[in-house]
Amino acid sequence: xxxxxxxxKIVIVGHVDHGKSTLVGRLIHDTGSLPDGKLEAIKAMSERxxxxxxxxxxxxxxxxxxxxxxxxxxTQIFFKTEKRPYIIIDAPGHKxxxxxxxxxxxxxxxxxxxxxxxxxxQEQSRxxxxxxxxxxxxxxxxxxxxxxxxxxxxxxxxxxxxxxxxYLASLGVEPTCFIPIxxxxxxxxxxxxxxxxxxxxPGVVQALDGFTPAARPAxxxxxxxxxxxxxxxxxxxIAGRIESGSxxxxxxxxxxxxxxxxxxxxxxxxxxxxAPQGARAGQSIGVTLTEQIFVERGDVMSxxxxxxxxxxxxxxxxxxxxxxxxxxxxxxxxxxNTTEAVATVEAIEHVIDTQDLSTRPAERIExxxxxxxxxxxxxxxxxxxxxxxxxxGRFVVVEDYLPVGGGLISMEGYPDQRELIxxxxxxxxxxxxxxxxxxxxxxxxHRGGVLWFTGLSGAGKSTLALxxxxxxxxxxxxxxxxxxxxxxxxxxxxxxxxxxxxAENIRRVGEVAALFADxxxxxxxxxxxxxxxxxxxxxxxxxxxxHEIYIQASLxxxxxxxxxxxxxxARSGEIPxxxxxxxxxxxxxxxxxxxxxxxxxxxxxLAELIRYVDRSFRR
Amino acid sequence: MNHLDELExxxxxxxxxxxxxxxxxxxxxxxxxxxxxxxWLARKAFFGHVPFPVMHVDTEKKFPEMYAFRDRYAKEWNxxxxxxxxxxxxxxxPTLPKxxxxxxxxxxxxxxxxxxxxxxxxxxGIRRDEEAIxxxxxxxxxxxxxxxxxxxxxxxxxxxxxxxxxxxGTHVRVHPLLHWTEVDIWRYTKREGIPLIDLYFSRNGKRYxxxxxxxxxNPIASDASTLDAIIEELETTxxxxxxxxxxxxxxxxxxxxLRASGYL
Ligand SMILES: Nc1nc2c(ncn2[C@@H]2O[C@H](COP(=O)(O)OP(=O)(O)O)[C@@H](O)[C@H]2O)c(=O)[nH]1
Numbered sequence: 001x002x003x004x005x006x007x008x009k010i011v012i013v014g015h016v017d018h019g020k021s022t023l024v025g026r027l028i029h030d031t032g033s034l035p036d037g038k039l040e041a042i043k044a045m046s047e048r049x050x051x052x053x054x055x056x057x058x059x060x061x062x063x064x065x066x067x068x069x070x071x072x073x074x075t076q077i078f079f080k081t082e083k084r085p086y087i088i089i090d091a092p093g094h095k096x097x098x099x100x101x102x103x104x105x106x107x108x109x110x111x112x113x114x115x116x117x118x119x120x121x122q123e124q125s126r127x128x129x130x131x132x133x134x135x136x137x138x139x140x141x142x143x144x145x146x147x148x149x150x151x152x153x154x155x156x157x158x159x160x161x162x163x164x165x166x167y168l169a170s171l172g173v174e175p176t177c178f179i180p181i182x183x184x185x186x187x188x189x190x191x192x193x194x195x196x197x198x199x200x201x202p203g204v205v206q207a208l209d210g211f212t213p214a215a216r217p218a219x220x221x222x223x224x225x226x227x228x229x230x231x232x233x234x235x236x237x238i239a240g241r242i243e244s245g246s247x248x249x250x251x252x253x254x255x256x257x258x259x260x261x262x263x264x265x266x267x268x269x270x271x272x273x274x275a276p277q278g279a280r281a282g283q284s285i286g287v288t289l290t291e292q293i294f295v296e297r298g299d300v301m302s303x304x305x306x307x308x309x310x311x312x313x314x315x316x317x318x319x320x321x322x323x324x325x326x327x328x329x330x331x332x333x334x335x336x337n338t339t340e341a342v343a344t345v346e347a348i349e350h351v352i353d354t355q356d357l358s359t360r361p362a363e364r365i366e367x368x369x370x371x372x373x374x375x376x377x378x379x380x381x382x383x384x385x386x387x388x389x390x391x392x393g394r395f396v397v398v399e400d401y402l403p404v405g406g407g408l409i410s411m412e413g414y415p416d417q418r419e420l421i422x423x424x425x426x427x428x429x430x431x432x433x434x435x436x437x438x439x440x441x442x443x444x445x446h447r448g449g450v451l452w453f454t455g456l457s458g459a460g461k462s463t464l465a466l467x468x469x470x471x472x473x474x475x476x477x478x479x480x481x482x483x484x485x486x487x488x489x490x491x492x493x494x495x496x497x498x499x500x501x502x503a504e505n506i507r508r509v510g511e512v513a514a515l516f517a518d519x520x521x522x523x524x525x526x527x528x529x530x531x532x533x534x535x536x537x538x539x540x541x542x543x544x545x546x547h548e549i550y551i552q553a554s555l556x557x558x559x560x561x562x563x564x565x566x567x568x569x570a571r572s573g574e575i576p577x578x579x580x581x582x583x584x585x586x587x588x589x590x591x592x593x594x595x596x597x598x599x600x601x602x603x604x605x606l607a608e609l610i611r612y613v614d615r616s617f618r619r
Numbered sequence: 620m621n622h623l624d625e626l627e628x629x630x631x632x633x634x635x636x637x638x639x640x641x642x643x644x645x646x647x648x649x650x651x652x653x654x655x656x657x658x659w660l661a662r663k664a665f666f667g668h669v670p671f672p673v674m675h676v677d678t679e680k681k682f683p684e685m686y687a688f689r690d691r692y693a694k695e696w697n698x699x700x701x702x703x704x705x706x707x708x709x710x711x712x713p714t715l716p717k718x719x720x721x722x723x724x725x726x727x728x729x730x731x732x733x734x735x736x737x738x739x740x741x742x743x744g745i746r747r748d749e750e751a752i753x754x755x756x757x758x759x760x761x762x763x764x765x766x767x768x769x770x771x772x773x774x775x776x777x778x779x780x781x782x783x784x785x786x787x788g789t790h791v792r793v794h795p796l797l798h799w800t801e802v803d804i805w806r807y808t809k810r811e812g813i814p815l816i817d818l819y820f821s822r823n824g825k826r827y828x829x830x831x832x833x834x835x836x837n838p839i840a841s842d843a844s845t846l847d848a849i850i851e852e853l854e855t856t857x858x859x860x861x862x863x864x865x866x867x868x869x870x871x872x873x874x875x876x877l878r879a880s881g882y883l
Binding site for chain 1: 803
């Protein structure tokens with residue numbers, strides 16, 4: 001038989017001392033996968049140390065483990081059967097090391113779950129079964145071990161198997177098989193055991209060979225979370241991995257949650273023969289687009305039909321590994337596809353007892369616990385339900401830099417917000433003074449500040465301000481544009497266009513912007529503000545939160561654009577004191593950022609601004 | 620997708636994650652078959668470019684063939700190449716066995732290079748199947764400020780979400796080949812036509828299976844003089860890959876001690 005080349009990833013789980021390490025030792029030995037001389041060396045070593053030989057020693061390759069007597073981390077061991085190679089992950093049963101089991105199990109294609117025939121189903125047997133289902137390990141073989149200790153009794157095997165079958169059934173998991181084994185004696189591992197003639201089913205190796213390799217679903221709707229956008233040469237390549245579905249050159253695609261559409265012009269590759277015309281789930285690819293739209297890491301590319309949902313609130317089944325419990329109202333970072341978002345748990349619906357799957361209300365989820373929660377993110381996310389699309393329907397929770405939990409998304413009871421996202425952020429609520437700036441930053445995930453746009457009429461201030469506001473809003477910023485339209489009609493309704501009134505206009509805008517910034521907002525102010533002295537005053541109001549952004553275009557360019565026909569009217573003398581024509585513009589001497597709109601296309605300018613904001617204000 | 624395509628896609632994904640999240644990144648190029656594959660994968664990931672430095676921490680004890688190879692491909696592949704020297708043997712821990720001391724030079728050299736260039740991410744071509752202790756690695760493996768590795772308390776890593784933000788002063792080792800096996804490396808090298816140092820091929824009945832410093836690496840008995848023959852040999856052998864490296868055998872825990880202090 002020709003051996004498959006795919007190395008299947010297997011995890012071995014079960015309660016402490018139920019025989020996981022022993023089974024691993026057995027498997028590598030009985031399949032002939034052990035380097036020559038290793039078994040002898042280990043036997044000699046245990047003799048030297050005066051310990052009886054254990055199959056588990058084969059695994060305990062490092063000092064720390066031998067000293068402590070328990071396996072401390074996910075260990076990966078390779079072995080081969082006739083059918084294919086395997087990586088076997090011994091996931092320890094000790095409670096402390098659940099996070100290692102999660103690491104191992106989440107990357108596995110199938111699991112072997114051991115239960116001691118004499119001790120029967122124990123706490124970790126259930127918890128591990130529960131986690132396997134949560135982590136998405138679909139194929140499980142249950143091994144009832146140490147059959148030698150129960151006289152190879154068919155009845156005992158039946159009792160243990162039935163109890164555990166019932167538990168898995170309530171999780172909706174159907175195991176591939178139940179096998180009675182003795183890891184230590186080698187019963188039903190590679191060969192059928194003469195001690196258990198009553199058992200006709202597969203041995204462990206046969207069960208392993210019966211598993212099917214996991215593959216990302218090519219038949220589901222397309223999802224490609226954008227990893228990055230590269231401009232190493234003339235090409236602008238959108239890079240990412242297709243998590244599900246497939247695509248072809250010429251396909252119309254949409255990027256969520258920014259909701260921009262484009263057409264795939266090419267699939268780029270290097271040293272891979274002819275330019276590919278299509279790609280499918282599992283491939284890490286790069287595409288170029290026909291239209292020059294602004295796309296960034298975190299966007300999800302899909303087809304126009306069947307795009308992901310968009311929401312900033314959803315339900316999740318969570319498991320928690322953090323030292324500190326999961327708490328309502330506390331801001332966490334969640335990592336989701338290729339994006340990150342600040343999230344708070346709005347409600348804990350219940351916690352789940354993994355022993356009997358009963359639920360009860362709770363205020364927090366403790367370490368190694370599980371529960372169902374409602375999560376609200378500051379920004380809109382493009383998401384799927386874990387039930388149908390596991391890869392794009394689950395997230396990792398991070399606290400103090402460390403991954404502390406995982407969650408599966410369900411949208412039950414919550415609408416798709418895709419339709420709602422054009423709404424502008426207008427509901428500003430007053431905040432009490434007992435709130436510190438630090439707390440606001442923690443909540444918002446960014447500092448407040450003033451982006452003071454200055455530049456000639458027609459340089460592109462308003463266009464960029466509004467586009468930037470929209471982008472930042474979808475990215476989760478608290479952002480608001482101050483411009484002539486919303487200031488002149490209210491706050492400054494009593495001001496005209498005399499030089500004094502203009503100066504007062506700018507002064508008030510500067511003060512209001514500073515208040516916004518103090519309240520944690522990012523304010524984009526979009527005024528010509530031609531005089532350095534006026535801008536200097538605005539800087540003094542907001543102090544270090546003030547960022548002067550020069551939206552730069554030459555007078556000729558602005559006059560050529562003349563979107564509102566103002567230059568023409570100024571030239572004819574109809575508008576007096578027009579900046580650039582009949583009144584001076586004093587360009588910034590030390591702008592924090594210069595955006596040359598007459599040199600760069602609009603989406604480049606926007607990208608420049610977004611990068612600047614992320615760099616300067618993200619926490 | 621076949622097996623090699625899957626491996627490649629996963630590694631490319633990891634390299635791109637590293638590039639997106641770590642701003643001072645470099646590839647460690649040991650000139651051996653594994654780090655050549657890493658370089659190749661980087662060129663795949665970034666469409667022919669390697670957008671960060673490629674660093675060789677030089678013990679000055681490599682085979683002449685290795686230096687010739689390095690100089691040729693650093694130029695041909697248009698790499699942003701950096702060479703850093705290791706400190707002398709006297710600078711290493713005198714309680715370590717001899718061969719381990721010589722490998723420890725590399726650890727020190729690496730520490731100095733990281734400090735000098737301010738790297739916060741180093742890409743290295745280690746594999747889980749090389750040695751038991753490497754089996755415990757993560758794709759993104761944080762190191763503390765003094766470069767050490769806390770074997771007993773590693774962050775969980777699941778669902779393709781790697782640990783990519785860190786407290787100040789931490790740097791991270793990125794291991795895009797962690798899930799590859801030795802024979803995968805050879806099959807991929809063959810498929811892609813990746814150039815290689817001749818020492819891997821049999822001459823007078825001996826070849827090198829793994830290339831370290833000249834004084835601590837021994838060839839194994841082998842007649843495999845082509846890629847196909849090497850692949851075939853690996854299919855049947857049960858001898859551990861690093862068995863040609865002297866230091867692994869000197870003390871049961873030498874490898875672990877080296878690793879905890881920053882050796883690859
Ligand atoms: N009698 C008997 N003992 C076993 C069997 N499998 C494992 N053991 C013993 O159970 C103990 C715990 O096994 P180990 O593999 O370390 O369990 P782990 O904690 O799940 O990895 C050891 O003393 C083993 O020798 C078996 O099939 N029969």
